[in-house]
Amino acid sequence: MTYAVPPHHDYWWVAAVAAALAGGMLLAVWAVREWRRAGLLQTTLEESRSLAAHAARMAQFGYWTLNFGTNKVLLTAETSALFGWPPEPRELYGEWIRALIHPDDWPRLGKAVEACRNGEPQIDTEVRVIRTDGLTRHVRLLGERHAGKDGGDLCVGCMQDMTALVMARDALRGSTDRYREILESISExxxxxxTRGRFTFSNSAIQRMLGYKAAELLLLDYRGQFSKEDAKEILRVFSDAARTREPGLYSGRVRRRDGEELFIEASVLPVAGGEDLITGFRVVVRDVTWRVREEERRRGQERQMWSARKMESLSVLAGGVAHEFNNILTGILGYAELAEMTPGCDREALGHLAHIKESAERAGRLARQMLAYSGRGSFAVGRVFLDTFVTEMTRPLLAQLPEKARLRVEWGDETPPIEADRTQLSQLLLNLVLNAAEAYGDAGGEILVRTGAMDRPAAMTEETPLRSAMEPGRHACLEVLDNGPGMDHDTLERIFDPFFTTKFTGRGLGLSAVLGIVRGHHGGIWVESAPGRGTTVRVCLPACDTEPAGEPGGPTAFSPEAERVSLGRVLLAEDEKEVRCLGSEMLGLLGFEVDAVADGRAAVARFKDNPDGYHCVVLDWMMPRMNGDEAVAAMRALRGDQPAVITSGYTEEEALRRIADAGNVVFVQKPYSMAGLAEAIRRACGSGKK
Incomplete structure (x- = not known):
């Protein structure tokens, strides 16, 4: 019998032969079977060792064993190859080991080994080793403490070459550092x-922008930095960017840590991970608050300039209309007055004439309101204490308020006096209070009138259309407040426009007149209102320091016979034919001889012919070729004390402001009566005869 016995299995072959010789056939069979099983196991083991060695070489793995008692290190062939030796097992002792480790890493490795020697169960560290060819490799050492067979403690572990991984990691770290440096250097x-909205990274610019540190931002949800409405908008931008895989743009507000709101522009870029799933978003943010504020300021300035131009245009229009209207009313009132003086005028005719005069006077009040809006109202300035003035006005105001309206007054502390026309101020307060009462409608409500003092505040002067007219310094303030329905923005923009009204009745000149009165007193007005929040109107007028001159007394009662000042000649210049004829007739009834011309230049030419021949000259202010003030100046050059009366549909301030010496020059506003004209001539000439 012949057996093919594999090498290294002599033991099992000998056992089988021995069993057969001993006559134990069953034992021999058993021995052969065990021999075959052991052979298979040995073959498998050898193959596993070969595969493990191949895998170790491929993975650049090597194994080692450290004997703590002898300090001997056993290296496998693969470990020896990592150090640059031939691939065969090797033993190392003492300084040989230290010579293989980079000097900067030896303390860390020595500390780890010493810790394991003293009971630490594992070693896990990275060190640099120096190969025999001088090259440096990065390796990772892993080891576990074990008890040896002879009672000595061992550390058994593996070593992997990490050089390629370390180089890639360093390259990635360098790239990341450059990436972070770039992000830190930009101003955005x-x-x-x-995808949950949590911050995962932020640069210093966004940290300064939002007022948080980097670590604090990592704990926040970005949506918490936006208001409810803005959060919906930026969430929409994120959703659209994730759906389309395209960058999204957001323009709106963001809230800082201290609560301040910034205006930003943000670009949102989705980040895709495995299987093209969105894993997050990158966002670049630009702070455009300064640009938005500047744009708002520019738009505000444009609105203010437009409002100022509109106010100026409407003022010129209103003043011009009022002037022409007053010229027409002069003829209506004057001829009605002359008709009343006509002998034989019956009672019925006198009644009709009275109605004509009453209607004309109502039209005259309307013209005065238009002049007030234009800032050209007539002023009789005196010192006014607002607290006292409001107290005096309480009863007249209550008399004109609706039954369900209630008036409450609060007086401020140390309200300074002002220089103002009491009549104009009364109209201002009455218009404001009635406007507040009308805001309540039939339901009624409380109207608060409040006085006070303040310096011109920057916030208020930015809102008032008259900020340019308000001078720095102390101001007395008059406020009228109601809790009515309030006004929207569009209504607020138009409340001072002439003839604009939201009521079924009314001419829409109340607040326009208020604005003109404030302008004429060099003050400011500010209106605050919103739907459902009522309205507050604040008027600020400059405080005064000096006592103004006293007001002249009013005219005496008129009768044609008593008003014959003296016989003499009067030079009348009026471009309106009807008014010129009316003036000539009135002056004739007063006992004067009249020379009537149609313009200022003709009046000067007539005056040159006889400078001492005119008791008085009566001139319209605005005429073609030469105005009345220019004609007075030319006549004064020929006769310095020539008495003159200036008439106009405008106001005294405008008519006389360009006359250098206003002595013996009296103003009378159209429409005037015979009594008013007679009183003006008396004041210009005095009581003596010329």
């Missing part, structure tokens, strides 16, 4: 969030 804010 940058942050990254995950």
């Amino acid at each position: 804010g940058y942050f990254e969030v995950d």
